[in-house]
Amino acid sequence: MHLRFHSAFGKLPATLQSTLRPYIAAPDFPAILTAEQTAAIHAWLRGETALVAITVNYRPCDHCRQFMNELNSGAGLQIRLPGAEPATLADHLPDAFGPKDLGIATLLMDQINHGYQLTLTDELAQAALAAANQSYAPYSNAHSGLALAAEDGRVYAGRYAENAAFNPSLPPLQAALILFNLLGGDCMKIRRAVLAEPQSAILSQWDMTRATLAALGCHNVSRVSF
Template identity: 45%
Template sequence: MTDLPFPEDFAPELRALLAPDLSKAAMIPAPTVQTASDLFGMDAGTLMIRLLPVAARYARVPLSGFHVGAIAMGRTTGNLYFGANMEFSGHALSFSVHGEQSAINHAWQMGEVGLEALAVNAAPCGYCRQFMNEMVSVGEGFNVLMREGSDAGDYSYSAKPLSHYLPESFGPTDLGMEGGLMSQQDQPLTIRSEDALAQAALQAAQASYAPYTGAHCGIAVQQADGTVFTGRYGENAAYNPSFSPLESALALLNMRRLCQFGYDITAATLVEVDAPISQRSATEAVLSAVAPDVRLTYITAERL
C-alpha cells in the first residue's frame, strides 16, 4: 500500500482511503470521491487537483523528462480517470501520447460517453486543445481545471470552458458532423477469424470514431501474463491530433496496471476496414519501439 505514488503532503487517512482503488488501476470511482468529500470536506475538483502528481508518476518520458498528469471526470458516473504522457524513443515525436489524451482515452475505453471536467498539471498545449475540441461534451458544461494556488497547501483552482483556451475554434460541426469523440459507436463490422485477440480488436474497431475517413480500426495487445488491452482509433476534424489505436492501447495499459508496469507485449492484432487511409505502418513502427520481437497480425474487416 505504501508503494503507491502518493505525494508527501497526503495525510495517512487520505492515503488509506485512496490506496485500495489505486492499487487496482489509476482510477478513483465516484463513491470514493464522495467519501473524500464527506470525510475531508474536499470537493471533487480539489481532489482531482491534489491527485495530479499521482497521475504524473505514470508518465513515460525518456525524451523530455516532462511529467504530465491529467485526470478526467466522467459525465455520467463521476468516476475519475487518470492519464499521463508517453514518449517512444527511436520514433517520430508525432507518436507521443499527451496526458490529456491518455485521460480521455482512459475514460472513453471504460465506457464513458462524455466528460464533466479534466484537470491537468500544466497548461494544455495547442494539440490537446484541438484534441479536446473533438469531444461530444465540449460546450455542454465541460471545464478544464488548473491549479491556481502556488503555496503549499493551497489547492485552489480555476474551472474554465474549453472555449477559454481555444477561442474561434475549428471542430466537428465545421465539417457538418453531429456528435463527437466519446459518442457511442457501434460500427457494423465483421471478420472471419474466431481468434480471441482478433475478436477483441474487432470490438475496439466497432467502437472506434472515424467520421471523416470511415477508416474504423481497433487493436488488441496481449501481455506475457495473458492480460489483453484494446485500443480504438479516435479521429480529429483537424486530422493530425487523431489518436492511433496502438497509442490508445498502450495508454490504457499504462493507466490500468501498476505505475511503470512493463509493457511485456507478446502479441498484437490490428483490425481495420479497407479505407483510403491505414494505421498499419504507424502501428508497426510504434510496436517495434515497445515490443521489437512481436510481429503485428493484420486483419481486414468487412462492413455488414
C-alpha cells in the same frame, strides 16, 4: 527517456469518478501521449460516455485543446488550473474549428457500433474487430482497432480516435498502449498484436503499427480486414 517537464491530468467523467493520468513518453517510442489525451482515451476505453471537467497542472497546449474539441463535451468542457478560476474549453480555444463545422453529429465518446462482421476464432482478432466497431473516424471512415496480448495472457484493445484537424488524431495502437500502460503492463513485453481495419480505406494504420511495435520489441503482428 527522462523528461524534465512533468504533467498530470485529472478527469471528471459523467459518472463522477475522478482519476489522475500522466504524460507518457518512452525510449524508442515515435510518439508522445499527452496527459490530456491519455486521460480522455483511458476514460473512453473504460466505458465512460462523457467528460464534464478536467484539472491539469499546466495550461493545455494547442494540440491538446484541439484534441479535446472533438469530445462530445464540446466547448462546454470545464478546464481547471491551479490558482485560476474555472474556465471552459471555449475560453481556451476561441473561434474553434471542429466536427460541428463539418456537419458531424456523432462525436468522440458517443456510443457507437459500426456493425462490421467477420468469422474469427482468434480471441485477439475478435477484440481488434470489436474495437474497430467502436472507433471514431467520421472524416475518413477508416475505422480501426488494435488488440495487444501481454505475456500474462491479458488482452488490451484500443480504437482509432480521429480529429477534424487530423494531426491530433490518435491511432488505435497508441490507444491500446495507454490502456496497457495504465493497467500495469510492460510495453516492452507485448507478445502479439492484431490490427483490424478496412480493406480499401483511404488511410491505413498498418505500416505505423508494425514499425512502432517493432521498436517496442514485438514482431508478431497481423492484420484482419473487413
